[in-house]
Amino acid sequence: MTPFGEAVRKLRERKGVSQKQMAAALNVSPAYLSALEHGRRGLPTFDLLQRIAGYFNIIWDEAEELFLLARSSDPRVVVDTSGLSAEHTAFANLLAGRIRDLDRATLGELTSIIENGRKADGKRS
Incomplete structure (x- = not known):
């Protein structure tokens, strides 16, 4: 798992939604979202990062922290x-x-x- 994947999982659990529900809202496959959370996918696009921040309705500081986590979470360094x-x-x-x-x-x-x-x-x- 990557720091970004762990953060997304915590946000998702805090909101009380499944991977399948979140994936549908973000217009990505549940398999992709699972792989992203478990560190089996590379860095998400900036567009997807923005959609994730919007989905969780997080404030700018928290969104910036999430973006920084994404940049330091590439599982294939x-x-x-x-x-x-x-x-x-x-x-x-x-x-x-x-x-x-x-x-x-x-x-x-x-x-x-x-x-x-x-x-x-x-x-x-």
């Missing part, structure tokens, strides 16, 4: 390491090969390190 060091390329490939084995605690630690610009020794880079 491509990491371009061309022009970077061999270590960068090796790390990207290692992560790609082992990402399914990482538990939530490890994901949290890695996310914190990357977001905060810390080095492995705990010092800021």
